Amino acid sequence: MSADMSAETSAENAPGNGPGTSPEPESVVDAAAAAAVAPTSAVAAEARDDLAQVEPVVGAPKPDAILVADDVVRRFGGMTAVDVTHLEVQRGAITALIGPNGAGKTTFFNLLTGFDTPQSGTWSFEGRSLHGKSGARVAQQGMVRTFQLTKALSRLTVLQNMLLAAPKNPGERFWLSWLPFTWKAHEKAATDKAMELLARFKLDDKAGDFAGSLSGGQRKLLEMARALMTDPTMIMLDEPMAGVNPALVQSLLGHVQALRDEGMTVLFVEHDMHAVRHISDWVVVMAEGRIVAEGPPRAVMQDQAVVDAYLGAHHDTDLGDDSLLDPEILARLEAEEEKR
C-alpha cells in the first residue's frame, strides 16, 4: 500500500480513455472514473475478463465467487425487507449494489455481515458458511463493513480509531495489557501503517484530533480507512460517498479502485449513478427486497426493470444518462411521477 495508489497520481498517469468511459470527463466524478479505467493488477484484470463472460441475468453464477448467498429472507413483522434467491459476488471486482431507498440494501448488508439474523437462508464467504456467525467473527474472516450512518468513535482520536482496528494486537488481551513491552512493537508497526493509510485519505494532519471533531465526510473517510486497517479480503461499503464533498468524492473513487487493483473485493451501496457507472465492474439492483437485475453497469442502467424501479414505469431514460444530473429534468420526472 503505497502513496502512489492515490487518485491524483493515477489520474496523471491515466493512458487516455479506456473502453466504456465517456470521451470527455465533465464532472469530477467522470474525471476520477476516467483516471483508473483499466485495472492495473492481474487479479483485477482477470476478474474483469471473467465478468465479461458472465451472462447478465439475476442470480448468474460467477467464475470465481467469493461470496454466495442463497434464499436469504428477512421479514420485519409482515413486511419482507430482503428476499434474495441467489447472488454471487465475483472475487477481485467492484460490485455495486443499487436500488431505491428502502429496497433492503442496508438490511442485506447487515445480514451478510452478522449484524442481523434472517428468518432463513444460507450464505458463505470464501467457501465457508457464515450462517450464525457474529459480526466480529465475520470481520475476523476478512469481510469488513462500514455503516451507512457513520460510526466514528468520537471521543477517541483519529489515530486511536485506526489503531483500534489493527488485528491480532497482543495488548488487547487483558493479561498482557499491563506489560507494554509485550505489545509496543506491534503498536509501533500499526501506527506506521495507520499513518500511511491516513495520509492516503488526507487525514494524517488530523491524527491527534478527536474523531468527533471531524466533518461528516471526513468521518466517512475515517471509517473506510479504519476498515482497511483490518487487512480485509473483502470490504463492504454502505453509501461511502454520501455526505462527502465532491472534491473528496473524486479521490474516494480513486481509492476504491486502488483497493480493487490491490486484489481486494469491493461491494458497495451507492446512489450516485455516475460513480456507480464509472468505477464498478458489476452492478446488482435491488428493489423491494429482491434482486431485480444484475450485469455490467452500462447494460444494467438501460434495463427497463431498473429504470422502472428508480423512476417509475414508462420511462425510456437511461439511468447513466447525464441529463439526469440536471435538476430541471429531475424535477420534471418527479412531477410526472406524482401525477401518475
Added chain:
Amino acid sequence: MDEFLRILTQSLAEIIAPTTAAFAIAAIGLNLHFGYTGLLNMGQAGFMLLGAYGFGIATIAGFPFYLALLVALAAGLLFALILGIPTLQLRGDYLAIVTISAAEIIRWIGRSTWLQEWTGGASGLQGRNYKGTFQDLSPLPDGRTVIGPLEYINTGSDSWWTRIFAWGLVALALLFVWLITRSPWGRVLKGIREDEDAVRALGKNVYSYKLQSLMLGGMLGALGGVVYVLPLTIAPDAMGRTMTFFTWTVLLLGGAATVFGPVLGAMVFFGAYMLMRTGMRALAENTGVGDIITTTNVEQIGGMLVGITLMLLVIFRPQGILGNKKELAFDVR
C-alpha cells in the same frame, strides 16, 4: 473560632477516613464500568455488600486474612458473571435495571432470617467477629499517634493502621487501572463505550470485553466493600441504594474516564459533605438559623443537597472536576 477549627478538622479527618477510601475504590471500579466501557452499573453497592459478606463470613469461618480477601474478590467476580452473562448481550439499559434489582436482592437476602446463621440477619455481623485477623497484621506499635490536628490509635477499628491499609489499596487500585486502561485493551473498552457495533465490525469480541470490564470493576467494588466494613460493622441496610448513589456522585464529581477522578471525587465529596453537615449543625445550634434548620433535620437536608449537587453536576459539568470539556463537546448520540 474554636468551633470553626473543629469543623475544619472534622472535614479533614473525613477526607482521609477509611470509608472515603472505600468509596474511592468502589468508584474506581465503577469508572472501569461506566467511564471506560460505558456500562451502566446501578448496583455497585451490591458488589460492595457481597464483598463485605464474603470477607466477614470467611474470616468468621477461620480463614486467614488474605484468603478471606480473595473470597471477597471471588464473590464480586461471581456476581459480575451472573449479572453479565445474560444481560451484556442486550441493550445497555437492561444492565442498569438488572444491577439495581440484583443489589437490592442481595441486601434483602442478607437481612432475611434464612441465612441469619452466616449473615447475622438485619442486624448484620459485629465488627469484633471479623476484624481480628486484619488488626493482627498491623506492623505499628501499640499506642496513639498525633499527626497535625488528627489523633487516632495506631491499631484498632478507627485507627492509623486501617487508614494506611485502606489508602494503600486505593493506590494499588489506581496503579492497576492506570496500567490496564492505557493499553490497547483499554482502547477497546473506550471504543465499546463510543459505539459497540463499530468495534464489533472491526472483529473484536465486544461481549467478552464487556464481561471482563464488569468482572474487574465488580471485584474492585467488592474490595471497596471490605475496606468499608473494616472500621464498622457489616450492616446490610447501610449498603443499599444510597451507597450506589454516593458512588456515582463521587465518580461524576471527580470525572469519569479519568484515572484520578474517583479518588479526588471521593475526597471532595466526603470532605464537603462533612463540612456541610457539621457547619449546618453549628449554625443551627448557635444562630437564629436554628428556627429553620433544626439539628434533627441536618441529615435529611444533607442528603437532599447531595441529590441536588448530582443533578447540577450532570447538567452543568458532566465531565466532573478532572474531565476534559472538549471531549464531551461531541454529541455522543
